[in-house]
Amino acid sequence: MSIDQRFIIEMGMGNDLYGMDYTKAAARAIEDALRHSSIPMFEALGISHDMMHVQVTVGVAEPDKLDLDALTAKLPRGKATVKGVKGGHNSANPATGQTIVIATAAVEAFLPFQG
Template structure:
């Protein structure tokens, strides 16, 4: 059975002072996920863990994001994480740190009959 795209969720997260790309990415995914309650799986007679979630994160330095920490945010189902260049980094006036802004997209797919 083919996987069908059911939901697209988007979010934004920041690390204000620590220049921590993973922290910003985790907060962005939480922002995307924590403002709703998906009941689509139950409406279709499926378990919530049947969801497959593609997580896409945009930050200025993709190589500094811990994929496992981002994936650990998912409350149900299985997922993959792709990190691309995006987001925003704003240096502080002293030049000693930055605020990092990450963007997240969570694409939820379910295996449905054709």
């Protein structure tokens, strides 16, 4: 039995300034993490992106308010799963009562053992 090996982990941060939309903040955190990645090994080694499993963990103050299906659908490659955990931060402005939602994301990619 082969074990998948993690070959990349990227972190990102995103926010929603005005709508307290946890999914929007999470999507921005995932996009931020993805912008830090370029993986030329797929083309160099002739490996299909379909072999890759992408595991995303998003931290927000209220993870039950995440639309995990919408977040999963936005991932461009591989077989993706997204889970929400308690984390991130809500920052309230005492003068206006407006709350900024801040999300963090860890995007991990795995492939079957290649050796």
